[in-house]
Amino acid sequence: MEFEQLESDILTPDMTENEPILLPSLMTSTQTNLPYQVMERYHDSKYWGWTERIRGHQDRLTQEKFILEIECKDEEIVRYFGSSQPASYDVLLHYLPASKKLHQNPVLLVHGAAHHANLSWCESLHQEKGLLYSLLSSGRDVFAVSFAHSHGDNWQQAIQLSNIIRRIKEVVQTDKIDLIAHSKGGVPAWIYLAGLCSPWDAQYQGEVERYMMLGTPNRGLDFPFRHIFPNWSVIQMGISAPIACDSILYYGRYIDTTKRSIYRDGGAFPGSCQLLYRWDDKYPVQMQSKTLYYGGQNIFLHSRGIDAAIREGDHLMEKLLSSPIDSQIEVHILAGNQPYFNGIRGEQDAESDGLVFVDSVLFTDGIAPSPNQVKRKDVLPLNHLELLYHPDAHQWVLDGFSLSYSNLVNEPV
Numbered sequence: 093m094e095f096e097q098l099e100s101d102i103l104t105p106d107m108t109e110n111e112p113i114l115l116p117s118l119m120t121s122t123q124t125n126l127p128y129q130v131m132e133r134y135h136d137s138k139y140w141g142w143t144e145r146i147r148g149h150q151d152r153l154t155q156e157k158f159i160l161e162i163e164c165k166d167e168e169i170v171r172y173f174g175s176s177q178p179a180s181y182d183v184l185l186h187y188l189p190a191s192k193k194l195h196q197n198p199v200l201l202v203h204g205a206a207h208h209a210n211l212s213w214c215e216s217l218h219q220e221k222g223l224l225y226s227l228l229s230s231g232r233d234v235f236a237v238s239f240a241h242s243h244g245d246n247w248q249q250a251i252q253l254s255n256i257i258r259r260i261k262e263v264v265q266t267d268k269i270d271l272i273a274h275s276k277g278g279v280p281a282w283i284y285l286a287g288l289c290s291p292w293d294a295q296y297q298g299e300v301e302r303y304m305m306l307g308t309p310n311r312g313l314d315f316p317f318r319h320i321f322p323n324w325s326v327i328q329m330g331i332s333a334p335i336a337c338d339s340i341l342y343y344g345r346y347i348d349t350t351k352r353s354i355y356r357d358g359g360a361f362p363g364s365c366q367l368l369y370r371w372d373d374k375y376p377v378q379m380q381s382k383t384l385y386y387g388g389q390n391i392f393l394h395s396r397g398i399d400a401a402i403r404e405g406d407h408l409m410e411k412l413l414s415s416p417i418d419s420q421i422e423v424h425i426l427a428g429n430q431p432y433f434n435g436i437r438g439e440q441d442a443e444s445d446g447l448v449f450v451d452s453v454l455f456t457d458g459i460a461p462s463p464n465q466v467k468r469k470d471v472l473p474l475n476h477l478e479l480l481y482h483p484d485a486h487q488w489v490l491d492g493f494s495l496s497y498s499n500l501v502n503e504p505v
Contacts (some may be wrong), residue, residue, distance in 0.1 A: 096351065097435045101192075102265070106461055107205035119354045121306075126246060126258065127148060127149050127150055127254075127255060127293045127294070128146050128147060128148045128149060128255040128258070129146070129147045129449035130144050130145075130146055130151070130259070131144075131146065131147050132144065132145045132170055132172075133145075133183075133337060134171075136326075137168060137186070138168060138210070138214075139185060139188070139210055139214040139215070139224065140186040140209075140236075141187050141188045142183045142186075142187055143172050143184055143185065143186045143187070144184070144187075144259070144385055145172055145173065145174075145183075145184055145365075146182070146183050146184070146185055146252075146255055146256065146259060147181055147182050148181050148182075148183065148251060148252055148255045149181070150181075150292040150294060151178050151292065151295055152292045152498070153181035153248055153251060153252070154179070154181070154248070155179040155180065155181075155323065156179075156180050156240070156244050156245065156248070156360075156362060157180075157359040157360045157362075158176075158177040158360060159351055159352060159360045160209060161330050161331070161332055161352065162206070162241075162242065162243055162332045162360055162361075162450060163176040163177060164176055164242070166208060166210055166211065168210060169184065169208050169209075169210060172184055172238075173240060174444045176438070177285075178240040178241075179240060180239070180240045180241050180244055180245070180248045180249075180252070181240075181241050183237060183238070183239060183240060183252040183255065183256060184207045184209070184237065184238035184378075185236075185237060185256050185259055185260070186209045186235065186236040186237075186238065186284070187233070187234070188228065188233075188234050189233045189234075190227075190228050190230075190231045190232055190233055190234075191228070192231055193231055193232075193233060194230065194231025194232075195230070195232050195245075195493070196266070197232075197266065197268050197269055197270045197301055197302075198232065198233040198234070198235055198260060198264055198266060198269050198270070199227055199232050199233070199234050199269065199270045199271075199272060200235045200236065200237065200256065200257065200260060200269050200270070200271050200272070201223065201224075201233065201234065201235070201236040201237070201272050201273075202236075202237055202271065202272070202273040202274070202277035202278070202280070202281055203236070203237070203238070203239070203242070203274060203277050204242075204245065204273075204274045204275030204277045204278075204307075205242055205243050205275060205276040205332075205333075205363065205364065206242050206272075206319050206331075207242055208238040208239075208242060209236035209237060209238040210238075212236075212274055212480055213234075213236050213480070214242060216477070216480070216481050220481035221481065221487060222480060222481060223272070223480065223485075223486050224236075226486040226487075226489070226490060227465070227489075227490075230490055230493065232493075233264060233460055234350070235256075235260050235269075236495065237252070237253065239252065241321075241363075242332070242362050243332070243334070243361045243362070243363050243364055243411070244277075244362060245362040245363055245366070246279045246280045246283060246363050246366050246367075246408065247280075247283060247289070249279075249280035249363070250281070250283035250284040250288070250289050250294065251284075251289050251292050251294040251505045252280075253280055253281060253284045254289055254294030254295070254296075256271065256292070257279075257299050260274065260487065262325075263298065267299065267386035268300070268301045268303070269299055269304045269354035270300070270301055270302045270303075270304070270493070271285075271300050271302070271306075272303075272304045272305075272306065272489065273303070273305055273306070273308055274306045274308070274475065274479065274480055274491055275306070275307050275308060275309070275447075275448070276308075276309075276363060276367060277308070278305050278308025278309070278310070279308070279309070279363070279366065279367060279408075279412070281308075282310075282412055282415075282417060283301070283412070284296055285300060285303065285417035285418055285421060286412070286415040286416060286417050286418075287418070288415060290372060290441055296418060298418065298420065300305075300418070300421050300424060301421070302421065302422040302424065302492070303417070303421050303422070303423050303424070304423075304424040304425075304426070304489055304492055305423070305424070305425045305426065305453070306426050306446055306479040306480065306485065307426070307427060307428060307445050307447075307453055307476050308425075308448075308453060309367055309369075309448045309452045309453065310316045310452055310453060310454070310455045310456065310458065310459050311369055311408075311409070311424070311449075311451070311452040311455040311458065312367055312368055312369020312370075312409035312452060313367055313368065313369065313371075313447065313448050313449070313452060314368060314369065314370055314371050314372070314385070314398055315438075315439050315447055315448070315494060316333075316334060316335075316336040316354055316364070316368075317336045317368075317381070317385045317395070317397070317398040317401075318377060318378075318381055318384075318385060318441060319378075319381055319383055319384075319439075319440075320380060320384055320392060320393065322438075323335045323336060323337060323349075323384075323393070324342065324420040325339060326352070327340070327347075327349070327352070328341060328463060334352065334353060334354035334358070334360075334361040334364045334365075335349045335352045335353050335354065336354055336361075336384055336395060336398075336401070337349060337353065337384060337393040337394055337395040338350045338353050338355060338358075338394055338395070338396065339393060339394045340392065340393040341391065341392045341393065342396075346461050354368075354401050355396060355400070355401060355404060356404040362405075364405075365401045365402065365404050365469050366405035366406070366408040366409070367403070367405070367408075367409065368398060368401055368402045368405055368409065369409040369410070369452075369454070370398060370399075370402070370494050371442075371449060371451075372385065374442075374451070375441045375442045375449070376441075377441075378441070378489055384396060385397065385398055386399075387399070387400065394462075398433040403504070412458060412459070413457075413458035413460070414458065415458075415459050416458065416459060416460060416462070417459055417460060418437070419460075419465055421460075421465070422465065422467055423456070423459070423460045423465050423466045423467060424466075424467055424468045425453060425454060425456065425466065425468065425469045425470070425473075425480060426453075426468075426470050426471075426472065426485065426488055426489075427443065427445065427448075427450045427453035427454055427469075427470070427471045428445030428446075428450075428472055428473070428475055428476060428478060428479050429443050429444065429450050429472075429473060430445065430446070430469050430473045430474050430475045430478065431444050431445065431446040431475065432446065432475060433446055433475055433476075433477070438475070438476070441468055445475050445476040445479065446475045446476050447476040448476065450471060454469050454471075456469070467492070467495065468492060468495070470488060472484055472485065472488065
């Protein structure tokens with residue numbers, strides 16, 4: 093399939109234009125059957141060589157609901173989308189080529205909830221360097237996605253991953269990529285790699301050679317319903333996260349929290365209820381959280397319970413557990429077992445990274461049950477965010493590429 097690459101589409105690291113380059117010819121290229129259009133390209137990023145805004149045409153892609161607390165606050169990302177509440181038919185593709193390319197496969201990075209590419213892979217809120225720089229130093233071209241809605245529907249994000257991967261193949265003329273996902277980002281990746289998006293012209297086409305997961309909930313999570321205190325923290329601190337109750341006692345009075353809740357009539361966290369899975373059969377719920385978990389009213393709050401939220405997420409995790417990814421994909425999994433964030437303990441009912449149980453991250457019976465498909469399952473003393481920024485996590489990623497290359501070289505002929 094031929095792709096009409098214009099002079100403006102040539103990848104040149106020294107481009108520094110501040111205005112977007114409009115790419116109308118890409119919308120009318122010889123590939124008229126593409127399910128997306130490249131709308132604009134920007135060359136003024138603080139981190140990337142260029143960023144493209146891509147518009148998907150699949151019917152499943154829609155506008156999703158926002159509330160103030162979950163709007164993107166990154167000026168660059170907002171400007172590239174053209175809105176702090178962009179529609180989910182738009183997605184951003186970021187690209188930074190290695191100064192000295194030493195490896196063939198480009199890498200695609202997929203962020204999790206409440207994040208975007210700049211925050212997950214470039215620099216933390218505390219100026220910690222992200223994985224981007226380690227990958228570049230190893231000689232890899234790096235792409236990353238920024239979804240329009242960071243808590244968005246995982247089916248829509250899976251469709252956009254398909255569009256992004258097709259675009260990467262056009263840009264660098266490659267048949268294979270390597271994929272790295274953090275947290276929630278692993279769920280749309282799973283949907284796509286399992287071939288579940290075919291009805292929306294987003295079928296998996298064998299493009300991924302290896303897939304590395306950082307703190308992905310491979311058997312779901314139930315953290316929002318396990319602990320009452322985080323619900324108050326979300327309200328008090330304006331955190332970009334869902335609340336598991338629809339009313340709560342706050343400074344002496346009950347307040348309606350429906351619009352910030354994980355439930356469907358709140359509407360701002362469609363991807364969050366899709367991540368839910370019950371772990372109470374293995375890790376009992378503490379007495380003070382039973383009403384929150386199972387539903388009902390107590391002196392502090394009213395909750396519809398985790399089962400109601402799972403139903404509203406259409407039992408996605410249950411469906412995925414019977415939908416393995418392509419058996420040809422090499423899988424690497426990293427979990428963290430440090431549950432503290434700035435001295436405050438997160439998930440405490442079992443070993444966790446503060447948000448996701450280690451057992452969930454390392455559970456591969458659903459996602460990759462094929463013999464010898466999983467190359468590594470490792471645990472490091474890191475919390476959920478340190479899996480993005482800590483040098484040990486970065487080295488773990490690089491070691492995985494070295495392991496894969498070594499196995500390929502030593503494979504008998």
